[in-house]
Amino acid sequence: MNSTLAQPREGVDRARLKATLASWRAEIGVGIALAALIVYFSATASNFLSVANFATLLTQTSVVAMIAVGMTMVIIAGEIDLSVGATVGLAGTVMSLLVVKFGWSLVTASALAVGIAVLIGTFIGALRVIWAIPSFITTLGLLSALRGMGFYISDGLTIGPMPKELDSLWYGSILGLPAPVFLMALTVALGWLVLSQLRFGRHLYAIGGNPITASRYGVSVRTIRIAVFVIVQVLSAIGGVMLVSRLNSGSATVGEHVELDVIAAVIVGGTSLNGGRGRLIGTVLGVMFVAVLRNGMVLAGIDPVVFLIAQGLVIILAVWWSMLRRQRSRADGLA
Numbered sequence: 001m002n003s004t005l006a007q008p009r010e011g012v013d014r015a016r017l018k019a020t021l022a023s024w025r026a027e028i029g030v031g032i033a034l035a036a037l038i039v040y041f042s043a044t045a046s047n048f049l050s051v052a053n054f055a056t057l058l059t060q061t062s063v064v065a066m067i068a069v070g071m072t073m074v075i076i077a078g079e080i081d082l083s084v085g086a087t088v089g090l091a092g093t094v095m096s097l098l099v100v101k102f103g104w105s106l107v108t109a110s111a112l113a114v115g116i117a118v119l120i121g122t123f124i125g126a127l128r129v130i131w132a133i134p135s136f137i138t139t140l141g142l143l144s145a146l147r148g149m150g151f152y153i154s155d156g157l158t159i160g161p162m163p164k165e166l167d168s169l170w171y172g173s174i175l176g177l178p179a180p181v182f183l184m185a186l187t188v189a190l191g192w193l194v195l196s197q198l199r200f201g202r203h204l205y206a207i208g209g210n211p212i213t214a215s216r217y218g219v220s221v222r223t224i225r226i227a228v229f230v231i232v233q234v235l236s237a238i239g240g241v242m243l244v245s246r247l248n249s250g251s252a253t254v255g256e257h258v259e260l261d262v263i264a265a266v267i268v269g270g271t272s273l274n275g276g277r278g279r280l281i282g283t284v285l286g287v288m289f290v291a292v293l294r295n296g297m298v299l300a301g302i303d304p305v306v307f308l309i310a311q312g313l314v315i316i317l318a319v320w321w322s323m324l325r326r327q328r329s330r331a332d333g334l335a
Helices: 002-023 025-044 051-060 064-078 082-098 108-131 135-154 163-170 179-195 199-209 211-216 220-245 258-268 280-299 305-335
Strands: none
Touching: 025 211, 025 305, 051 064, 051 179, 051 280, 064 082, 064 179, 064 199, 064 220, 064 258, 064 280, 082 108, 082 135, 082 199, 082 258, 108 135, 108 220, 163 179, 179 199, 179 220, 179 280, 199 211, 199 220, 211 220, 211 280, 258 280, 258 305, 280 305
16 A cells, blocks of 8 residues: 555656756756866866966956846846946946046945936836837847947046045955955845745746736736846946946946856856746856856967857857757647
């Protein structure tokens, strides 16, 4: 009797394990790929495994990781934001200009830079929810427009030096961690809380899965869509201020190609471009994968241009793998 009951229970447990592994397939895949990269560069690049190198890697990738938290939310909602790199440059330029040329305090100037990011995010969201303009088109236009605005207000010049008090934002420490690493960890923790524990996160997945159905069940689709664009833009502006601290100056060229690193990390981490699917742990692994790939290639003496080629191929492969997983999921559902 007991053995008869045990067999079905064992079958149920195996089915649950199989379903769990299937749902984590993307994260497991990028984790294995990351481990393989680390092993490869450990054997081919000198000083790759040093503590100093990994500390530098974490610090340098902090801005990308922070913006990637917001981008994960945007893509889960079925949207995209190509303008984040331009916002990084514009926010840093505005803040530097106000401090150096007009004598504003660091706090006030930074607050205004973040406020501009709020307006940009609201603008993108409003065009999406009111006039149904695809976010891809709006943010592609802003990628050029915002960068141009940065060059215009700065006359194409680098603005600096900045007050010494700002150095602590990049070179200081908080609770024993480098300040950028602490801010990155805090952003990831808050992002996890929003996506996995709060109603906002559940509604976000619902919108990405089917916005019409979500709306019928009382989800405020318009508000949430605007909110995710505001979140990613604010994180981009904060990243811009952090990079001003790192470089001791502001420039419209800062943040170029950041959008590629961010989107690559999110897609590699398993977030579906179709919306409705993705986890922040996958994004973190994706950020580390892209960062390790770049860092290892530099230490191995590989031409930096090769990284751009590799990054583009990785994005294509990640999207292909995402489409393949989606087709398999549909087939399993039909079966």
